[in-house]
Amino acid sequence: MSGSLRDQTALLVGDYLAHCRPGPAPPAPAPSPAADTLRRAAADLRRRHRRFFERAAAAGGGAGGGAGPRGGGPGGPAELLARVAAELERDGGLNWGRVVALVALAGALLEPDPSRRRALADTLCRYLAEEKGDWLRDHGGWDGFYHFFNQPDGRPAEQNSALCNAIMAAAGFGLAGLAFLLAVR
Known part of the structure; x- marks a missing residue:
């Protein structure tokens, strides 16, 4: 991909969030x-943990759902996403599975209110491209x-057991951490 890391991240995050809330036309x-x-990868993770992401969407629809620069003051969806990202720091940091988990979480938090798209995208881009830009570049x-989740022989991700195993192994804490944050909210 060409362009700055921030631009690339904004393109991918924006595309995924738009894909989560398709209009009447085909995506x-x-x-x-x-x-x-x-x-x-995010669809696979959400499919495998459908009930969890449904609960996350419901919890993210709480007070302050769409107001404010971060998607609703304290406890709003973008703030919740930022808290989950920060929690990753306390449990070993970032990896590709956790990136997928964060993006999938943003998609789930978008569902109750599509007007949150910009706040969620900004929060995720700020975290990934700015706070974790060095990790991404490294x-x-x-x-x-792309190469991490796709076999060199070109097999589709659905047939690549490494995709599922990597997401589940790497994202495990991201899901458990969110469950913890939702429980103490």
Whole structure:
């Protein structure tokens, strides 16, 4: 992918969130192979943990749902997303599975109120491209993400057991951490 890391991140996050809330027309094709991989990986994670993401969407629809610059003052969806991202720091940091988990969480938090898209995208882009930009660059950026989740022989992600195993192993804390944050909210 070409462009700055912030631009690439905004493109992928924006595409995924738009894909989560499609309009009456068929969804647009993914703008890049990495965007397509992100769509598929996040959809797989959400499918496997459907009930969890449904609860996250319901919890994220609480007080202050769409107001304010971060998607609703304290406890709003964008603030919850930022808290989950911060929690990752206390449990070993970022990896590609956790990136997918955060993006999937943003998609779930978007469901009750599509007007949250910008606040959620801004929060996720700020975290990934700015706070974790060095990590992303050290791991090959979004091209590295694509290669991590796709076999060199070109098999689709659905047939790639490494995709499912990597997401589940790597995202495990992201899901448990969110459950903890929702419980103490």
